[in-house]
Amino acid sequence: MQANLFGGQVDLFEELNLSADLLKGLYVEMKFERPSKIQTISLPMILTPPYKHLIAQAHNGSGKTTCFVLGMLSRVDPKLTAPQALCICPTRELVIQVSLGKAYQVSYGKKSSGIRLIDLIKGLAIAKNEINRVLDEAIIEIVKALEIIKGVLSTIKTAVIKCSLSS
Numbered sequence: 829m830q831a832n833l834f835g836g837q838v839d840l841f842e843e844l845n846l847s848a849d850l851l852k853g854l855y856v857e858m859k860f861e862r863p864s865k866i867q868t869i870s871l872p873m874i875l876t877p878p879y880k881h882l883i884a885q886a887h888n889g890s891g892k893t894t895c896f897v898l899g900m901l902s903r904v905d906p907k908l909t910a911p912q913a914l915c916i917c918p919t920r921e922l923v924i925q926v927s928l929g930k931a932y933q934v935s936y937g938k939k940s941s942g943i944r945l946i947d948l949i950k951g952l953a954i955a956k957n958e959i960n961r962v963l964d965e966a967i968i969e970i971v972k973a974l975e976i977i978k979g980v981l982s983t984i985k986t987a988v989i990k991c992s993l994s995s
């Protein structure tokens with residue numbers, strides 16, 4: 829495939845420097861065979877250096893969520909145990925739609941990867957699909973150690989303020 833004005837495209841997921849676990853997740857769990865059109869263009873920008881800023885637009889169901897989920901899972905370092913990826917959604921419904929299930933499914937080696945996510949929705953935080961409690965200091969302590977945070981802007985902002993006040 830020829831490079832284009834975006835800097836390059838890929839034919840196969842193997843061309844993206846993805847970990848063996850993520851490749852397994854894509855092929856075995858998700859049963860994907862090759863990147864969709866939006867993925868062929870955007871994934872090289874997200875996953876291969878020099879990383880570029882990206883605003884992407886494509887039809888519903890064209891594979892956009894997979895792009896940024898793969899980006900988050902691939903580029904966070906679980907050893908840092910600190911927030912490294914923020915997924916800001918305009919509504920709480922979208923926070924839920926960008927499901928942990930899907931993210932974990934893509935990450936075939938989720939148990940060994942050590943990557944953890946949290947949903948921040950007003951008044952509620954759901955970590956690892958297990959904790960369901962009011963956003964309080966205890967949750968803030970958890971948030972501070974998680975790699976991926978997704979939520980609506982207002983609740984993420986509250987968490988950021990509380991985190992910096994309590995640190």
Ligand SMILES: Nc1ncnc2c1ncn2[C@@H]1O[C@H](COP(=O)(O)OP(=O)(O)OP(=O)(O)O)[C@@H](O)[C@H]1O
Pocket residue numbers: 858859860861862863864867886887888889890891892893894895
């Ligand atoms: N490369 C691929 N090969 C096969 N199926 C794929 C591929 N990428 C994504 N899909 C599947 O297509 C569906 C839509 O993918 P995804 O949710 O990433 O799209 P989207 O553009 O974010 O959708 P929406 O606009 O509705 O939020 C999902 O079921 C996903 O598993």
